[in-house]
Amino acid sequence: MWYPIGFTVAANPSSATVRVNEDGTAVLLTGTVETGQGSLTVLAQIAAEALGIATDDVHVVSADTDTTPMDTGAIASRTTYVTGNAVALAAEAARDILFDTAAQMLGVKASQLEAKDRKIHVKGFPQHAVAIGDVAQRSQFVLGQPSIGSASWNPPTVAMDPETGQGKPFSTYVYATQIAEVDVDDETGEVDLLRITAAHDCGTAINPMLVEGQVEGGISMGVGMALQEEMLFRDDGTHVNPNLTNYIMPTSLDMPEIDVDIVQGFDPTGPFGAKGVGEPTAVPTAAAIMNAIHDAVGIRITSLPATAEKILMAIKASREQEQKRLSA
Amino acid sequence: MSDITLNINGETRTASVPPETTLLKLLRDYLNLAGAKLGCDVGDCGACTVIVDGQAVNSCLMLAGQADGRDVITIEGLATRDNFHPIQQAFENNGALQCGFCGPGVILAAKALLDENDDPDVATIRDALAGNLCRCTGYTKMIEAVQVAAGELRAEAPQQLSHAKSEAAS
Amino acid sequence: MSDEEKVLEREKVHLDTALRDPEIDLRLPAVVPREPYPIETLVPEARQQTRAVGQRATRQDGRLHGLGQTKYIDDMSFPGMLYARIKRAGIASARIKSIDTSAAEAIPGVMAVLTGDEIPVNSFGPSLQDQPVLCAEQVFHAGDGVAAVAAITEQIAEEAIDKIVVEYEPLPAIFDPVEAMNEDAHKVHAPGSNIYATKAIRKGDVDKGFAESDHIFEDRFTTQMIEHVSLEPHAAIADWDANGRVTIWATIGRITLARADIARTLSMPMSRIRIIGTVVGGNFGGKNEITQEPALALLSKKAGRPVKGVYTRGEEFTSTTTRHPIVMDYKTGVSNEGKILARKVRLVLDGGAYCSWSETTLGKACILSPGPYNIDNVVAEAFVVYTNKTMTGAMRGFGAPQVCFAYESQMDDIATKLGMNPLDIRLLNAFHEGSSSPTGQVLHSVVVKESLETASARFRWQEALT
Numbered sequence: 001m002w003y004p005i006g007f008t009v010a011a012n013p014s015s016a017t018v019r020v021n022e023d024g025t026a027v028l029l030t031g032t033v034e035t036g037q038g039s040l041t042v043l044a045q046i047a048a049e050a051l052g053i054a055t056d057d058v059h060v061v062s063a064d065t066d067t068t069p070m071d072t073g074a075i076a077s078r079t080t081y082v083t084g085n086a087v088a089l090a091a092e093a094a095r096d097i098l099f100d101t102a103a104q105m106l107g108v109k110a111s112q113l114e115a116k117d118r119k120i121h122v123k124g125f126p127q128h129a130v131a132i133g134d135v136a137q138r139s140q141f142v143l144g145q146p147s148i149g150s151a152s153w154n155p156p157t158v159a160m161d162p163e164t165g166q167g168k169p170f171s172t173y174v175y176a177t178q179i180a181e182v183d184v185d186d187e188t189g190e191v192d193l194l195r196i197t198a199a200h201d202c203g204t205a206i207n208p209m210l211v212e213g214q215v216e217g218g219i220s221m222g223v224g225m226a227l228q229e230e231m232l233f234r235d236d237g238t239h240v241n242p243n244l245t246n247y248i249m250p251t252s253l254d255m256p257e258i259d260v261d262i263v264q265g266f267d268p269t270g271p272f273g274a275k276g277v278g279e280p281t282a283v284p285t286a287a288a289i290m291n292a293i294h295d296a297v298g299i300r301i302t303s304l305p306a307t308a309e310k311i312l313m314a315i316k317a318s319r320e321q322e323q324k325r326l327s328a
Numbered sequence: 329m330s331d332i333t334l335n336i337n338g339e340t341r342t343a344s345v346p347p348e349t350t351l352l353k354l355l356r357d358y359l360n361l362a363g364a365k366l367g368c369d370v371g372d373c374g375a376c377t378v379i380v381d382g383q384a385v386n387s388c389l390m391l392a393g394q395a396d397g398r399d400v401i402t403i404e405g406l407a408t409r410d411n412f413h414p415i416q417q418a419f420e421n422n423g424a425l426q427c428g429f430c431g432p433g434v435i436l437a438a439k440a441l442l443d444e445n446d447d448p449d450v451a452t453i454r455d456a457l458a459g460n461l462c463r464c465t466g467y468t469k470m471i472e473a474v475q476v477a478a479g480e481l482r483a484e485a486p487q488q489l490s491h492a493k494s495e496a497a498s
Numbered sequence: 499m500s501d502e503e504k505v506l507e508r509e510k511v512h513l514d515t516a517l518r519d520p521e522i523d524l525r526l527p528a529v530v531p532r533e534p535y536p537i538e539t540l541v542p543e544a545r546q547q548t549r550a551v552g553q554r555a556t557r558q559d560g561r562l563h564g565l566g567q568t569k570y571i572d573d574m575s576f577p578g579m580l581y582a583r584i585k586r587a588g589i590a591s592a593r594i595k596s597i598d599t600s601a602a603e604a605i606p607g608v609m610a611v612l613t614g615d616e617i618p619v620n621s622f623g624p625s626l627q628d629q630p631v632l633c634a635e636q637v638f639h640a641g642d643g644v645a646a647v648a649a650i651t652e653q654i655a656e657e658a659i660d661k662i663v664v665e666y667e668p669l670p671a672i673f674d675p676v677e678a679m680n681e682d683a684h685k686v687h688a689p690g691s692n693i694y695a696t697k698a699i700r701k702g703d704v705d706k707g708f709a710e711s712d713h714i715f716e717d718r719f720t721t722q723m724i725e726h727v728s729l730e731p732h733a734a735i736a737d738w739d740a741n742g743r744v745t746i747w748a749t750i751g752r753i754t755l756a757r758a759d760i761a762r763t764l765s766m767p768m769s770r771i772r773i774i775g776t777v778v779g780g781n782f783g784g785k786n787e788i789t790q791e792p793a794l795a796l797l798s799k800k801a802g803r804p805v806k807g808v809y810t811r812g813e814e815f816t817s818t819t820t821r822h823p824i825v826m827d828y829k830t831g832v833s834n835e836g837k838i839l840a841r842k843v844r845l846v847l848d849g850g851a852y853c854s855w856s857e858t859t860l861g862k863a864c865i866l867s868p869g870p871y872n873i874d875n876v877v878a879e880a881f882v883v884y885t886n887k888t889m890t891g892a893m894r895g896f897g898a899p900q901v902c903f904a905y906e907s908q909m910d911d912i913a914t915k916l917g918m919n920p921l922d923i924r925l926l927n928a929f930h931e932g933s934s935s936p937t938g939q940v941l942h943s944v945v946v947k948e949s950l951e952t953a954s955a956r957f958r959w960q961e962a963l964t
């Protein structure tokens with residue numbers, strides 16, 4: 001499968017502000033909202049990498065229209081890519097102020113410096129270094145230049161032609177494959193999911209543990225879409241099952257063993273090569289399960305969800321067809 | 329009004345509530361223990377799970393009055409000032425929670441399991457968590473975390489036994 | 499040790515001087531230089547590593563989740579806070595003849611009642627502003643809100659909305675999107691057509707492609723309406739100060755859009771609106787636009803107290819956005835070797851009662867529908883259609899899972915018919931670096947084949963086939 005990152009053509013900018021405290025730790029301000037996927041941790045890692053400090057040294061403040069800079073939001077799998085780019089640029093801007101100060105302290109030009117291991121040192125000569133805390137202190141209290149950087153970023157796109165749709169709607173895409181193994185009971189139509197193997201591309205995986213979590217969660221939504229979930233309406237348009245008793249969704253008993261592999265990738269347009277992974281994980285699962293059912297009992301389900309009744313009816317229909325063929 | 333006295337996380341608490349108050353509402357609105365969450369209020373999702381007399385129950389299905397005189401453990405009662413409960417530590421280290429809303433319920437369901445079965449296999453763990461819906465994680469890392477926590481608890485257990493023996497002796 | 503000393507001992511804070519000491523190298527043993535981002539390191543120390551990218555860092559908020567310390571909106575309360583409830587229509591298509599709130603207002607404990615005609619600008623939506631905050635003249639689906647109440651307890655609010663009397667004049671309704679495309683079908687948002695957006699992609703010459711194909715496959719696939727079921731229901735709290743500034747804590751993933759929508763519906767300048775997002779208990783697309791926030795803000799203004807509204811689980815199904823059901827017609831022409839020569843796709847999306855994120859879903863579904871395959875001749879036409887059902891909006895994938903189900907199912911059917919290994923037929927057609935997408939975009943960082951091969955190796959695909 002393939003899936004785009006960011007909005008379709010339309011501008012979806014993110015902005016961020018990074019401030020380095022006078023002890024060398026930092027604060028990141030972002031308008032994005034943490035909705036469970038772990039974006040604040042990932043953004044902290046990106047800021048830390050750019051500043052040469054550790055994830056634990058970065059405190060993230062988010063989701064307040066009064067205090068945090070504008071962000072289009074946690075949607076369309078865009079946070080790591082778009083907000084991440086804004087964060088990396090903002091961190092670099094804050095770091096450049098520190099470089100100016102460190103350059104004076106080390107007697108070199110700012111372009112000769114790099115930040116690593118909570119130090120700023122001369123490229124190629126790590127022994128010529130100053131602690132980042134010392135630089136930040138000096139910058140703020142001696143030179144009167146507190147370290148702060150702001151930046152925004154928007155994915156470059158090209159509008160689509162209204163007749164032919166030709167254009168560049170997204171700046172980048174991610175790719176993935178999922179394979180499912182099922183056991184179908186041909187007397188009841190019930191499907192037992194044995195195993196799902198997933199290989200997902202997300203560019204550089206900023207935090208592999210969180211990527212795995214997204215893959216496993218997305219697969220659970222895919223399983224529900226494939227086999228269980230359906231909102232039903234009566235003839236008059238009122239809801240039949242607006243509750244969790246009758247709207248069936250996956251529990252721990254419905255989930256199979258999942259193997260997750262992160263496909264090596266690097267996207268030069270993303271922060272440290274990263275792209276995104278939030279939505280793609282839910283995309284190929286239903287198809288994989290339907291294909292596995294097809295492989296198991298030779299029937300093709302063309303309407304989701306593939307409930308036991310549908311599968312059983314399809315098995316029976318295909319057997320009747322077989323019998324007709326044999327007898328003709 | 330019903331007068332209720334119960335033992336919550338080792339402390340005796342009392343409250344006077346309208347008779348139709350559920351245990352969930354008692355915990356959240358009267359006793360300031362907001363760890364148990366309201367996800368559906370009819371016992372389908374498990375976000376309100378707490379442990380009553382050793383059993384994991386949906387607190388939205390139990391009336392506060394039915395909990396009178398019982399021992400209740402909520403998520404707030406697991407960690408001490410110095411240590412997290414091994415299940416909480418394992419969940420944190422394995423990235424088992426994402427949005428976290430189902431978290432307290434799942435952790436307590438896991439604790440109820442591990443209190444009875446110190447070495448459950450994957451199928452048993454899945455069974456124990458079957459009443460807790462999670463939309464974010466797919467349950468995979470939770471199951472791994474429960475296995476890790478079970479290992480930690482088994483490793484701690486002999487030390488607790490010898491500690492108890494030395495206390496008895498002194 | 500005295501008791502005081504024991505307390506102080508326990509409370510001692512150890513200053514971390516490492517940050518200011520240049521001599522200490524904080525990196526773990528070096529990773530091979532060719533791999534710039536270390537993939538696996540010890541978890542508890544991962545947050546301390548100064549090569550932060552690639553670490554399996556634990557989440558700080560994860561720790562709070564496990565302790566039950568995370569404050570979701572429903573865990574927050576303010577002095578004097580009221581609880582709000584919204585009355586739902588319960589009828590799919592009707593004109594509102596009258597709304598009588600007098601019985602509700604008379605209930606002791608009810609502090610404010612709100613109907614749609616009191617809302618300054620009663621329409622919102624991320625692309626088409628066709629959705630009312632509370633219906634004033636017509637209801638378009640059974641979960642539509644017609645009135646809102648704020649009371650001192652949830653029970654009283656629940657009782658109050660039952661006492662609100664709404665007189666409806668039932669109107670015809672349409673539920674099937676394909677039927678709704680006919681010109682003589684009931685118009686949901688009359689007088690406009692039920693087809694409220696279309697998208698088309700044309701590349702190459704599909705007729706020529708089909709003519710050259712050895713086999714043609716035609717199939718129809720359909721998918722169902724699905725609800726996000728985030729464990730935390732939609733919730734928000736609204737509060738005003740004496741300077742006419744409103745603060746809204748909300749479970750919304752897009753706070754700047756929310757602020758813009760509140761500014762529009764309440765006719766206020768943005769500088770007087772503050773939206774605060776807390777940790778959201780699951781979004782998946784269902785919390786990317788306002789729902790009850792303008793109503794809560796107005797109730798709060800009327801009552802002079804903070805107002806909290808939390809959707810019931812039932813309202814999550816009836817009154818929040820859902821995933822678009824799609825009817826997908828795929829016609830694919832292939833050569834004997836399994837190369838796809840032409841593909842024609844027609845998508846009809848069930849657009850529910852309001853647009854919400856349907857235009858985006860339409861666009862993505864259309865662009866993604868040919869699949870990650872090199873196909874020279876493509877036509878993809880997509881339509882989204884109003885029906886009198888729950889509004890369909892953004893949900894994890896925006897149409898991608900539906901079309902992937904279609905094109906990947908058909909791919910296996912093609913493989914079976916041609917006697918090919920399903921893996922091989924995909925490797926034959928898949929995008930590679932520099933491929934041209936259906937919209938003529940040159941793709942970079944393409945790893946479709948790598949993902950196919952990685953998954954197949956892990957699954958032991960070739961062994962499984964024998």
